[in-house]
Amino acid sequence: MDFSPLIISAKLAVATTLLIPLVAAPTAYILAFGRFRGKSLIDAVVSLPMVLPPTVLGFGLLILMGPNGPLGNLWNDATGERMVFSFSGILLASLIYNLPFAVQPMRAAFEKLDIRLLENSAVLGLSASATFFRVVLPNSLPGLAAAAMLVFAHSLGEFGVILMVGGSIPGSTKVASIAIYEAVEAMRYQDAMFMSLAIIPVSFLALLAINRLNGKRQ
Amino acid sequence: MTLRLDIRKKLANFTLDVALTCPSGTLTAIVGPSGAGKSTLVRILSGLEQPDEGIVSLGDKLWNDTSTNFHATPQKRGLGLVFQEYTLFPHLTVRKNVAFAAVDKNCVQDLLNKFGIAHIADRKPSAISGGERQRAAFCQALAREPVLLLLDEPFSALDIATRESLRSELRNLKQELNIPMIHVTHDLEEAYYLADSIFVMENGKAAPEWLERQTSRRNISFTTPQKLQLVENM
Structure with a gap:
């Protein structure tokens, strides 16, 4: 039996979980505390992957990341490699697809903070970015950890977007959910069962952790 | 250094319209009923809110000047603020x-x-x-x-014994720190005990008569320090 889909899924989930705070945390901070025109527009754009069918999102990304798309072109110029049907391509797709799942709990955690703590920090002379690192982040840790767990569990089960952007290249972009689908199609139920049983406890434990962290937040 | 402010800001039910000064080494108490605009005044002084019109300055440093649309950020003011509740x-x-x-x-x-x-x-x-x-x-x-100490009802959530002890420590502190101090309180006794000047506010404006109403209605006479003066809009 080929274990590589499980390894690729785990790699994708870990990479997504580690990289997504770089985009999600500032976005959530702006959405939680920013007062500016067009905020609801940004909110809607960030949340869009949550409501779009994964195939629609995947198709859009396939066009953008394809050899003639702007992202694909940029990537090709920078690395000399194609973006679609590569691990980097599915990682970027996974980051975009998971963005709302990271931003929403982070935003909720930030909004729960007493605004006076931020004001006190400003009066004490700290810039907005210093306040973010020294006050906001340390006081939102359970919320941030819950967001990380949610993203991890969610990226472990990705299917539609990854299939559209990555195809199903063994050892490169064939993740566990795609391998399970293909195994069922080929009537290899034992393989499908094995991979499913490998994913279920990990996802279950992630959800348990989210519940515990949410309980801690309240 | 003297704190000077002369500002206007439209609030939901009235316009905040305050002009006062507070020299170094003195404490100006700001008293008045709830919702008089006292906390908004503190927020303007600290730079957390901006006035619609007017000037705030400390010594030769300008903090707000709406005529040139200049507003120093809270970070640049270098003041100390103790809020109503623990922050x-x-x-x-x-x-x-x-x-x-x-x-x-x-x-x-x-x-x-x-x-x-x-x-x-x-x-x-x-x-x-x-x-x-x-x-x-x-x-x-x-x-x-800090170059200025702003106190926004710092003792209001404390029990009487703690409040009195902190109040007396604050009076000692006033002698040591040679900076202007603004103390918002709804406790008249506290204001008389600590302040060199009292600014009475009602509906966003100076209203010294409110203080007289309170003291005569409640038949209370506070020990007033010799130097104490009531401040009206200048």
């Missing part, structure tokens, strides 16, 4: 809270000793009493070596 950072110990913005980290221990909270320096704010938290908040504000 210590919950993830830090008392010591780290005091050191948070300390100009001279060596002064942290001295401040903790002075305010009698050295023994709880390594505890988090959630593990100490309300009075101790407010003492720590004073230490945090003072560690910044």
